[in-house]
Amino acid sequence: MNNRQLSAVFDEMADILEIKGENPFRIRSFRRVAEIIATLDFGVAESLVQDASRIRDIPGIGEGTMRKLEELVKTGQCEEHQELRRELPPSMLPLLSVKGLGPKRVKQFWNSLQVANLEDLETAARSGKLRTLPGIGEKTETAILKAIEEYRKQAGRVRLDQALSVSADVVAYLHELPEIERVEAAGSVRRRKETVGDIDILIASSAPAEAIARVLQFPGIRDVLAQGDTKASVILGRGLQVDFRILEHEAFGAALQYFTGSKEHNVVLRERAKRLGYKLSEYGVFRIADNARLAGETEEEVYRLLQLPLIPPELRENRGEIEAAETGELPELIRVTDIRGDLHMHTEASDGKDSIQAMAQAGLAAGYQYIAITDHSKALAMIGGLDERRLLEQAAAIDAANEASPGIRILKGVEVDILTDGTLDLSDEVLSGLDIVVASVHSRFNMNRAEMTERVCRALRHPLVNILAHPTGRLLGRREPYDIDLEAVMTVARDHHVVLEVNSYPDRLDLKDLHCRMARNLGVLLSIDTDSHSAGMLGFVDYGIATARRGWIRAEDVINTRGLDSLMRILKKKEYR
DNA sequence: GCCGTTTTCGGCCCGACTGTTTTCAGTCG
Numbered sequence: 001m002n003n004r005q006l007s008a009v010f011d012e013m014a015d016i017l018e019i020k021g022e023n024p025f026r027i028r029s030f031r032r033v034a035e036i037i038a039t040l041d042f043g044v045a046e047s048l049v050q051d052a053s054r055i056r057d058i059p060g061i062g063e064g065t066m067r068k069l070e071e072l073v074k075t076g077q078c079e080e081h082q083e084l085r086r087e088l089p090p091s092m093l094p095l096l097s098v099k100g101l102g103p104k105r106v107k108q109f110w111n112s113l114q115v116a117n118l119e120d121l122e123t124a125a126r127s128g129k130l131r132t133l134p135g136i137g138e139k140t141e142t143a144i145l146k147a148i149e150e151y152r153k154q155a156g157r158v159r160l161d162q163a164l165s166v167s168a169d170v171v172a173y174l175h176e177l178p179e180i181e182r183v184e185a186a187g188s189v190r191r192r193k194e195t196v197g198d199i200d201i202l203i204a205s206s207a208p209a210e211a212i213a214r215v216l217q218f219p220g221i222r223d224v225l226a227q228g229d230t231k232a233s234v235i236l237g238r239g240l241q242v243d244f245r246i247l248e249h250e251a252f253g254a255a256l257q258y259f260t261g262s263k264e265h266n267v268v269l270r271e272r273a274k275r276l277g278y279k280l281s282e283y284g285v286f287r288i289a290d291n292a293r294l295a296g297e298t299e300e301e302v303y304r305l306l307q308l309p310l311i312p313p314e315l316r317e318n319r320g321e322i323e324a325a326e327t328g329e330l331p332e333l334i335r336v337t338d339i340r341g342d343l344h345m346h347t348e349a350s351d352g353k354d355s356i357q358a359m360a361q362a363g364l365a366a367g368y369q370y371i372a373i374t375d376h377s378k379a380l381a382m383i384g385g386l387d388e389r390r391l392l393e394q395a396a397a398i399d400a401a402n403e404a405s406p407g408i409r410i411l412k413g414v415e416v417d418i419l420t421d422g423t424l425d426l427s428d429e430v431l432s433g434l435d436i437v438v439a440s441v442h443s444r445f446n447m448n449r450a451e452m453t454e455r456v457c458r459a460l461r462h463p464l465v466n467i468l469a470h471p472t473g474r475l476l477g478r479r480e481p482y483d484i485d486l487e488a489v490m491t492v493a494r495d496h497h498v499v500l501e502v503n504s505y506p507d508r509l510d511l512k513d514l515h516c517r518m519a520r521n522l523g524v525l526l527s528i529d530t531d532s533h534s535a536g537m538l539g540f541v542d543y544g545i546a547t548a549r550r551g552w553i554r555a556e557d558v559i560n561t562r563g564l565d566s567l568m569r570i571l572k573k574k575e576y577r
Numbered sequence: 578g579c580c581g582t583t584t585t586c587g588g589c590c591c592g593a594c595t596g597t598t599t600t601c602a603g604t605c606g
Contacts, residue, residue: 025589029578062579100595102604137597187606200606228594243606245593258591263606270590281591 001072003037003044009072009081010034015093016084018103019110032060035264039319041518042487045073091117099147100140108133122148150235158240159476161506161543163189163196166240170201173218179210182252186259187243190313192546194509195476198241200259208246215244251283253298258282264318265311272306272322280306314549331552334528336545338555340563341370342538344415344438344469344501344529349394350375351383353534356394356401356410362535364408370564372411373398374438377425379417386414388430395433409564411435415469420444422458424465431464436571438501440469441482449483456484457492466571467527468493470503470510477507486515490522497576499559502528504544505537516551525576526558 014030017023036058037044047054048070056066071078088110095106095118109115112133113124122145124130130141158166167185174183180203184190187200205211212232216224225233225241232244247255258266259282266280273280277288284296285305295301300310308325312333315321324330345359346352352359356373363371375394376385386394395412402410413436417425424431424439431437439459447455459465471489472481493500500519503510508531511519519526528544530537548558555561559570569575 023578026578028589033578060579064578100604104603135597135602139596143595198606226594231593233594259606261606266606267590274590279591283592 001045001076003040006044006069006072007034007038009078010037010068012090012093013081013084015096016088016090018096019088019092019107020084021103021107029060029062029065032264033065035318036060039317039514041514041521044069048073089116094118094151095121098144098151100143101147105136108135118148118151157195157197159506160189160192160194160196160509160546161540163199163240166236166242167199167201170199170218170242174201174203174215177211177214179207179214180205181249184256186256187261190260191262191316192314192550194512194547198243201242201244202252202255202259203244203246204249204252205246206248211246212244247282249297250293251296253300254280254284254296254302255282257299257302260313260316262317265316265322268318268322269306276306278305312549314546315552317550331554333549334545334553334555334558334561336542338558338561339368339528339541339545341368341372341409341560341567342366342529342532342541343372343411343413343436343467343527343560344374344503345371345532345538346375346415347373347394349390350380350385351533356397357406358535359532359538360401360406360408360410362532362538364406366538366541368408370409370411370567372413372436372438374413374415374436376442377414377416379419379425380442385417385425388427391426391430392433413438415440417442418456418459420447420455422455424459424462428464435568436466437464438467438469439465441473445473445479445482447482449485452482453485453488456489460489460492460496460498463496463573465496465498467499467501467529469501469529469531470505470508471500472510472512472515474510474512475507476509481510486518487522490519490524494522494524494576497570497573499525499527499570502526502544502548502553502558503531504528504540504542504547505531506540506543509543509547511547511551513547513550516548516553520551520553520557523577525570526553527560528558529560 010030011034014027017027044055055061068078092106092110095101109121113129115121115124125141125145130136131138167189171183171185174180182204184202185199186202188196189199203211208230215232220236221234223235225235230246234242236242245255270280273285279286279288284293285302286293295305303310309330311321311325311330342363347354347356347359359371376383378385378387391414398410398412412434414434415438418439418441419425460468472484474481500511502516516526528541528548530540532538559567
């Protein structure tokens with residue numbers, strides 16, 4: 001069993017226990033274990049055999065969990081999990097994701113109406129059976145039907161770039177209103193998660209009623225889900241939910257901290273506050289003794305009172321950032337201004353839209369010192385991939401463009417296909433004449449893990465390969481990553497001085513955040529590139545930077561933060577780290 | 578189930594909104 005499967009077992013047990021109404025703290029433990037395993041950068045199954053203390057020593061993992069893990073790894077299942085599945089059908093678990101339904105109601109519907117899945121629930125609601133139950137009236141029944149519809153429609157979350165664009169629109173609109181003194185997006189948008197379920201907007205206003213009224217006039221609201229004195233929830237035309245909260249100025253920092261989350265991060269902070277004799281809420285930090293508010297206007301104050309430095313929002317996932325903050329070991333995260341060039345982009349020679357010169361102009365406008373032109377190779381014939389002859393012609397054109405001293409150095413490169421046997425799609429002779437070779441997989445995504453891993457590793461051992469682009473091949477919401485042993489890939493990359501890409505294209509973000517962290521831990525260098533297909537796309541770098549920051553990446557972990565000379569030494573494999 | 582500069586037992590985060598409850602439970606974030 002791999003980590004993902006192990007994690008799913010604990011999550012499912014937590015779901016079932018929750019419906020059964022068992023000890024909430026035991027449930028919380030299971031959830032924590034699921035999260036820990038899901039975000040681990042090494043395999044639980046292998047570690048259990050080789051060095052079990054590597055697992056046992058993780059805070060949150062105790063004796064009970066160790067027993068279950070051993071059982072799962074040895075037999076492929078665990079008795080308690082099987083027992084729970086016999087008690088309650090797993091088909092009812094998705095019901096917990098329907099808005100407005102929690103464990104109590106799911107249990108109630110099962111006990112009294114034998115509702116075992118989404119379809120049963122819809123039938124029961126439509127036939128008016130739900131309203132016969134205690135505590136459920138006509139309104140709740142209608143709300144549930146609506147929630148089922150929403151659940152089916154937006155089972156998926158929206159991509160970060162889309163969420164950022166919507167939240168920017170909303171913030172810009174609110175910013176103009178006189179009733180509103182301050183407005184900020186919080187939540188997973190602020191943490192820059194790769195996908196976002198809803199958008200949280202915080203508003204400071206001394207006239208909350210007026211502010212709420214104006215907020216609800218935002219053009220594009222399709223539906224108002226809830227509305228009170230201090231908050232409102234709406235659905236926008238595109239189906240995205242936006243939650244607004246109105247606050248007083250004095251509590252804005254505490255609210256920003258609170259609504260930025262993550263939930264897991266906040267739980268730990270509150271426990272910490274309590275230990276220190278404080279109470280932390282969205283209204284501030286209060287001294288328990290006399291309920292005096294000691295902080296609230298800024299986030300810095302809140303963290304300072306908890307004896308911590310300000311933790312960057314991208315790190316707030318309870319993945320060790322609080323411990324790191326405590327010991328002064330928070331990383332100095334990379335910023336977009338650290339980037340000095342973009343090493344992956346296409347031109348009209350293959351599937352890009354713009355010329356070499358146009359891309360160079362865009363690079364110059366971005367303040368870059370260098371860019372690399374890396375069009376596709378001939379295996380991608382349908383989009384005009386370059387063969388040896390055309391690549392040589394392009395190289396000559398780049399030489400000419402550099403001669404004209406455009407104010408930016410244009411590197412000659414290629415994105416060469418890694419063929420199914422792990423060889424490259426172009427001859428060494430031509431590749432050796434380039435400044436940079438980016439290699440990637442664009443075919444046969446369904447190979448098994450061992451084959452795919454060997455395919456990629458073979459390519460990484462090729463002495464001319466510099467960067468492995470979009471290493472897992474995933475497309476957010478459209479294509480799963482191919483099955484590959486990333487730890488093996490990273491080890492080979494490090495040993496052969498190959499750099500892994502953080503592809504900033506909004507539906508790729510590949511490597512993703514956890515993989516970035518894994519790379520850093522394994523000593524693998526990264527390159528944050530856009531894979532631009534037109535001049536306007538160089539700005540995608542923001543999303544790659546966000547992903548890297550979530551992966552604890554510093555400027556020194558990324559090769560395109562270096563000056564040209566240092567970069568060239570890495571590309572020549574004379575230097576690494 | 579996990580954990581320990583109060584503790585190996587007894588804790589384990591906080592507040593708002595909704596609906597239908599006549600005093601609060603369930604859910605959400």
